[in-house]
Amino acid sequence: MVPELQKATVRIQQPERVMGIIRSLREQGMNKLQVISDFDMTLSRFGCNGRRCPTSHNILDNSRVISEDGKKKLKDLLHYYYPIEIDPNRTPAEKCPLMVEWWTKAHELLSQQKIQKGDIAQIVRESDVMLRDGFNELFDQLHKYNVPLFIFSAGVGDILEEIIRQANVFYSNVNVVSNYMDFDDNGVLMCFKGPLIHTYNKNNSVLQGTEYFQQLSARTSIILLGDSMGDLTMADGVPSVENILKIGFLNDKVEEQRGKYLDAYDIVLESDETLDVVNGILRYILIET
Numbered sequence: 001m002v003p004e005l006q007k008a009t010v011r012i013q014q015p016e017r018v019m020g021i022i023r024s025l026r027e028q029g030m031n032k033l034q035v036i037s038d039f040d041m042t043l044s045r046f047g048c049n050g051r052r053c054p055t056s057h058n059i060l061d062n063s064r065v066i067s068e069d070g071k072k073k074l075k076d077l078l079h080y081y082y083p084i085e086i087d088p089n090r091t092p093a094e095k096c097p098l099m100v101e102w103w104t105k106a107h108e109l110l111s112q113q114k115i116q117k118g119d120i121a122q123i124v125r126e127s128d129v130m131l132r133d134g135f136n137e138l139f140d141q142l143h144k145y146n147v148p149l150f151i152f153s154a155g156v157g158d159i160l161e162e163i164i165r166q167a168n169v170f171y172s173n174v175n176v177v178s179n180y181m182d183f184d185d186n187g188v189l190m191c192f193k194g195p196l197i198h199t200y201n202k203n204n205s206v207l208q209g210t211e212y213f214q215q216l217s218a219r220t221s222i223i224l225l226g227d228s229m230g231d232l233t234m235a236d237g238v239p240s241v242e243n244i245l246k247i248g249f250l251n252d253k254v255e256e257q258r259g260k261y262l263d264a265y266d267i268v269l270e271s272d273e274t275l276d277v278v279n280g281i282l283r284y285i286l287i288e289t
Ligand SMILES: Nc1ccn([C@@H]2O[C@H](COP(=O)(O)O)[C@@H](O)[C@H]2O)c(=O)n1
Pocket: 038, 039, 040, 041, 055, 056, 057, 058, 078, 082, 085, 102, 103, 106, 152, 153, 154, 155, 198, 199, 228
């Protein structure tokens, strides 16, 4: 059905159930389909040649516009809070207030750096960010078949939009909800606009007033792409889900996190820097119908 599911990186706890969902997605067809995806470490790569790739926050943190003191403070925050973010022994409810603390402190530090809106494109160009292999096919196919792609990110919206713009895939079917910067009249960063989105509140609570999912109420087939346990709630605002396929990229601490990911995601992709499996499933659902 989908040859890519034979890849060594693929783990599935309930193969029969998953094949059933994929068959249903195909039967329902492209007019019922929407894709909801996380951005950092899901559409973008986690690593390359043994080195970590940056998140949209890290792109700013490591850039030339941040002072050495600012860089150190941002790195200290990352080293303190990231292990908490991915700790399999703490619940999302326990992590929530700590994530608010992290994002708030990081956004305050960034807002003290006099970052210029006009520098964003160059900052992204000079960064080591990479989209996952196969991103072109993913974005092109979804655009070609008019399938909405909703990018729900706790990263920095201005940065991730620039990444997909520079990759020439920011098509009209792509919508982004994320943390956006607020610039003053001179184009200098003042603060971040609310509501704050962090790893564990990616649900309807931060989508109030957007009406996005209501407008797509006929799109009852969902493919959800994420890399954290927090991404599992991204489709909670969809009014009537008939079929949902949850695909999780397990990038870090693979052994420790495997059990939880297999329980939560239908398909788990372990240390797989490509979108091969997603593209294979989409090819089966879209092209051959
Ligand atoms: N100051 C920060 C805060 C968060 N991060 C990482 O960004 C990721 C969130 O973005 P998603 O697109 O995955 O929702 C998250 O995994 C954090 O690790 C950061 O690098 N710096």
